[in-house]
């Protein structure tokens with residue numbers, strides 16, 4: 496049976512990427528018009544040419560004025576953005592003995608500033624209409640510090656905290672907030688990550704399906720797979736004297 500969604504128009508950042516591209520295709524094939532944003536590329540153009548309901552609106556999420564203009568153009572041409580799906584993101588390896596400061600800064604900029612720039616662009620018109628839905632791609636690895644994950648984990652922890660603030664402040668405004676926290680997905684984003692340390696890896700298709708089977712109900716959080724979610728949330732809630740040895744034991748056992 497075809498999927499049904501409560502939005503007529505969705506704006507997706509990171510749309511040329513693996514997970515968000517899949518989300519865009521699924522939404523479009525269910526009748527939702529998709530405004531697809533990433534920096535200009537053949538991949539973005541190819542995504543838009545594959546389905547007439549997907550329209551490319553190239554923009555850099557690190558340029559707030561450009562993003563604001565883009566949102567204005569989308570709403571002028573296609574109507575009110577009902578779902579803003581904010582997925583532009585990156586992973587940078589983190590080696591404690593040779594810290595890549597540039598990688599750390601780029602991850603924080605794209606994963607955190609990129610999200611708030613997009614929120615700042617789309618929220619005023621949602622608030623003016625008293626309706627809208629903002630969905631933000633976080634990661635389960637924002638819930639607990641993890642060896643080798645200093646850049647990505649720190650940026651996604653910031654996203655989790657930001658989403659909580661937005662959720663609390665937007666209550667009663669008609670604007671819903673959803674935080675999406677997947678575990679490992681098989682995409683180019685984490686290609687440099689040691690494959691032995693990737694647990695319960697899922698495909699981008701499965702990830703998009705798991706997101707979209709719940710997103711229309713506007714829950715605060717969508718997190719999966721449950722094994723990794725429970726482990727990391729448990730680690731987060733335990734006293735540090737217990738959680739640090741637990742995570743150390745766990746990561747050592749993955750090295751075999």
Ligand SMILES: NC(=O)c1ccc[n+]([C@@H]2O[C@H](COP(=O)([O-])OP(=O)(O)OC[C@H]3O[C@@H](n4cnc5c(N)ncnc54)[C@H](OP(=O)(O)O)[C@@H]3O)[C@@H](O)[C@H]2O)c1
Pocket residue numbers: 508509510511512513514515532533534535536554555556557581582583584585605632633634635676677678679680681682683684685
């Ligand atoms: N893969 C995983 O295991 C995993 C797990 C949990 C959460 N996530 C999160 O899910 C999201 C998508 O991940 P993915 O694996 O699908 O990544 P991906 O395939 O690498 O896609 C990243 C997207 O971000 C866009 N992007 C990068 N810099 C940009 C900029 N300055 N302005 C606009 N767009 C920009 C890229 O497009 P251009 O470079 O063409 O601009 C691309 O569309 C990310 O937020 C990621 O952190 C991923």
